Amino acid sequence: MTQIRDWRHVPIDDNREPLVTPAHERIVCQPAYARQGIEGALQHIYVREETADRLYTAASLLPEGYRLLIWDGFRPDHVQRGLYEAFEASILSKNPELTGPALREKVTTYVSYPSEDLSAPAPHATGGAVDLTILDENGRELPMGTAFDDFSELARTDAFHDKPGDVQESRKLLLAVMEAAGFSNYIEEWWHFDYGNQWWALRTGQEAAVYGKAAVPEEVQ
Ligand SMILES: C[C@@H](N)C(=O)N[C@H](C)C(=O)O
Numbered sequence: 001m002t003q004i005r006d007w008r009h010v011p012i013d014d015n016r017e018p019l020v021t022p023a024h025e026r027i028v029c030q031p032a033y034a035r036q037g038i039e040g041a042l043q044h045i046y047v048r049e050e051t052a053d054r055l056y057t058a059a060s061l062l063p064e065g066y067r068l069l070i071w072d073g074f075r076p077d078h079v080q081r082g083l084y085e086a087f088e089a090s091i092l093s094k095n096p097e098l099t100g101p102a103l104r105e106k107v108t109t110y111v112s113y114p115s116e117d118l119s120a121p122a123p124h125a126t127g128g129a130v131d132l133t134i135l136d137e138n139g140r141e142l143p144m145g146t147a148f149d150d151f152s153e154l155a156r157t158d159a160f161h162d163k164p165g166d167v168q169e170s171r172k173l174l175l176a177v178m179e180a181a182g183f184s185n186y187i188e189e190w191w192h193f194d195y196g197n198q199w200w201a202l203r204t205g206q207e208a209a210v211y212g213k214a215a216v217p218e219e220v221q
């Protein structure tokens, strides 16, 4: 289990880029939580402006005909809280003895705490985190070995590193195009990438994050 322990101490110097909806011929936006009927989930994907530009770069690096499929970007607090509480309840149903920090550590391996602390916002609250996969030339998702939000050991990005095959190749491709575009991956989830926020700053050795908590666009208030 890998936790990012010190990201809360990374300073934030927010450049105040607005949130935008990615629009590119090689990007498909399919907001997963709205489709799952999660209360208050956004009907559109929003990310910070430069994050969108970097997604365009990543998409352009894919083989001919392939596209990025984005499931989630900016996530309002109430949605983060809903996801957190639902996963916490599912863990408690299997491990009723868990409490306090042990419970919180287990939950936050896969779902960030819905922090109201402006000095340590959840990554998706910054507009600099994206959950995504790759579509092939026929519009089919590449095999990634697990479904989106399958919170298990198999979700670890390196879970297939000693199992050569399609899944290993698909995960390598996603990681390669995203890292080439400047994103960093969260090792516990093959689908989660960051740019500009504290997670990204810590992993890439930046002095400060450039995205704090994002201002919610008027159309989603
Ligand atoms: C819930 C999942 N899709 C995700 O984004 N997890 C990360 C760790 C988060 O909630 O920040």
Ligand SMILES: [Zn+2]
Residues within 6 Å of the ligand: 124, 129, 130, 131, 191, 192, 193
């Ligand atoms: Zn995510």
